[in-house]
Amino acid sequence: MKIRAAVLERFGNPLVVQEVDLAEPKAGEVLVRLVACGVCHTDLYTASGADPTGYAPCVLGHEGAGVVEAVGEGVTLVRPGDHVVTLFAPECGECVHCRSDRTNRCVAIRDQQGLGYLPDGTARLSRDGDELRHFMGTSTFAEYTVMPEIALAKVSPEAPLDVCAPFACGLSTGIGAALYTARVEPGSTCIVFGCGLVGLGAVIGARLAGAERIVAIDLSTDRLAEARRHGATDTRVAADDTVDWIRSETGGFGADYTFEATGSVLVMRQAVEAAREAWGLATMCGVAGKGETLDVVPRFLITGRRIAGSSFGGVKGRSQVPQLVDRWLAGEFDAASLISHRIGLGDVNRGFELMEHQDGIRSVIAFD
Numbered sequence: 001m002k003i004r005a006a007v008l009e010r011f012g013n014p015l016v017v018q019e020v021d022l023a024e025p026k027a028g029e030v031l032v033r034l035v036a037c038g039v040c041h042t043d044l045y046t047a048s049g050a051d052p053t054g055y056a057p058c059v060l061g062h063e064g065a066g067v068v069e070a071v072g073e074g075v076t077l078v079r080p081g082d083h084v085v086t087l088f089a090p091e092c093g094e095c096v097h098c099r100s101d102r103t104n105r106c107v108a109i110r111d112q113q114g115l116g117y118l119p120d121g122t123a124r125l126s127r128d129g130d131e132l133r134h135f136m137g138t139s140t141f142a143e144y145t146v147m148p149e150i151a152l153a154k155v156s157p158e159a160p161l162d163v164c165a166p167f168a169c170g171l172s173t174g175i176g177a178a179l180y181t182a183r184v185e186p187g188s189t190c191i192v193f194g195c196g197l198v199g200l201g202a203v204i205g206a207r208l209a210g211a212e213r214i215v216a217i218d219l220s221t222d223r224l225a226e227a228r229r230h231g232a233t234d235t236r237v238a239a240d241d242t243v244d245w246i247r248s249e250t251g252g253f254g255a256d257y258t259f260e261a262t263g264s265v266l267v268m269r270q271a272v273e274a275a276r277e278a279w280g281l282a283t284m285c286g287v288a289g290k291g292e293t294l295d296v297v298p299r300f301l302i303t304g305r306r307i308a309g310s311s312f313g314g315v316k317g318r319s320q321v322p323q324l325v326d327r328w329l330a331g332e333f334d335a336a337s338l339i340s341h342r343i344g345l346g347d348v349n350r351g352f353e354l355m356e357h358q359d360g361i362r363s364v365i366a367f368d
Contacts, residue, residue: 005142011049038063039351065139174201176313186210199261206232
């Protein structure tokens with residue numbers, strides 16, 4: 001079938017919206033009609049050339065939500081008409097990682113996914129007879145996509161799909177970092193560095209977990225106001241003395257939990273240094289640039305602080321994304337307010353520009 005899609009032709013260049021070909025789903029695969037797709041920093045990160053694992057040409061996009069149109073042979077997890085959220089982090093339910101409650105890092109299709117292919121090592125996307133690779137196994141900057149059934153989360157049909165889209169990455173990553181990676185304890189003190197979608201998700205997650213004090217740090221006063229709206233008890237404009245201020249506010253010890261959601265290695269270091277002596281946990285959610293390293297003084301670790309990485313917030317996609325959507329529908333947090341711009345596929349590059357200028361929280365592409 002012919003579809004419109006946003007293609008990354010060359011790193012550092014704007015995406016080109018054009019007509020491409022999409023083949024039918026094979027065994028274990030699903031055809032999804034996209035209704036909405038968030039414009040995520042990871043897409044921009046890859047388009048810029050900063051991602052060491054990036055490749056081009058490909059169809060970008062991974063924060064998608066839509067409706068199942070058709071299924072391939074043997075598919076049992078979804079059926080036509082189901083409302084789904086796309087998952088760059090699949091959940092097969094059977095591999096060594098899926099069987100553990102300590103991680104969400106499913107390994108079932110990782111190798112081919114990392115190369116830009118579906119599990120059988122081929123692509124369903126093409127242009128003029130030449131293959132186009134799939135981005136993160138999803139390629140949701142398109143009217144339709146074909147994906148493995150284990151990379152789709154079935155969600156309530158009562159949930160508006162445009163608001164479901166950010167659950168495919170940014171929102172779940174932040175909420176999950178607090179609930180599933182750090183496992184924030186009731187009555188604790190949390191610091192969130194960066195108040196974009198991931199950081200605001202961490203604020204929401206910390207509140208859902210029962211944290212007593214949630215401090216949001218950002219350069220933008222508008223984003224700090226959003227953090228208060230979603231549960232931050234304190235806000236502070238980022239400054240050189242941020243770590244000293246946090247220690248002064250916590251009896252000199254630091255916070256029980258800190259979350260970094262900026263991608264800056266300097267902020268990552270602040271998150272470590274602001275964590276509490278003896279048991280503080282610093283959780284890293286941001287993606288740093290190619291070749292960057294985190295410089296940590298070992299003394300901060302041997303005095304009890306810990307560092308954790310968080311991929312997709314530790315969320316097991318098929319199992320737990322629907323649960324998060326249900327919590328939103330139950331009124332436990334306001335996911336809809338996090339969408340600041342609704343744009344068309346032809347405006348995808350404007351979505352990147354809005355992100356670079358920190359204009360709003362999340363731009364969502366709405367497909368006709």
